[in-house]
Amino acid sequence: MDYRWHWGVLLQPVATGEPAIYVDWLLSGLANTVELTLFAFALALVIGTAFGVMRTLPNRIANAAGTAYVSIFRGVPLIVQFFIWFFVVPELLPTAMGDWLKSLPSHPQFLIASVLSLGVYTGSRICEQVRAGIRARPPGQMHAAFALGLTRAQAYRYVLLPVTFRTILSPLTSEFLVISKNSAVASTIGLLELSGQARQLVDYTAQPYESFICVTLSYMALNFVILHGMGWIRRRTALPGMIGD
Incomplete structure (x- = not known):
């Protein structure tokens, strides 16, 4: 392969004139x-969590709202949702709010739209996990909560949800990892996260292998931290006798 490796390029000053080196771009990403x-x-x-609870309530309106939310946001491609949140939603807001949002510096604009896009999309997946976790609880837990004089809201808060979250920690960990990888889509609306900075670095240095090897290692390190962090939470919150504990 006729390719000239040049790792030292990462320590060279950037060509844009700003007081930084190329590795600073990757760290910023x-x-x-x-x-x-x-x-x-x-x-x-x-x-x-909110919509997952709604989908388990004995209320048709709440169930319908939860079902509609999941159907809409799980059915639309993520990149389309990014474009809608960034380009369309500000135009649909009240004029004062839309103008304020569009007057923000570019980074906050990109970040807000990206957080909303990823958060709402992933929330539709977590909704189903919460719903399944609640449905997996024995009916006797809710009956026991009512027998103790708890309201339905208190029964969810103090009885069902704490056990449900312990049960679904593994799929929640997967969603956490998926979000870290789906964050790369944010570069399509201008947020220079890891993959966006890597492409910019390639444009300025013409050293694609070094750039994307660094990005790959960065994603691996981030996933390692997430896995071990969620594993620590799982060990700290484990209940004896539960499946997987």
């Missing part, structure tokens, strides 16, 4: 990826 992953997963967890 990694920081953006971590930021996007954490915010999007937090949003997905909140939305997915």
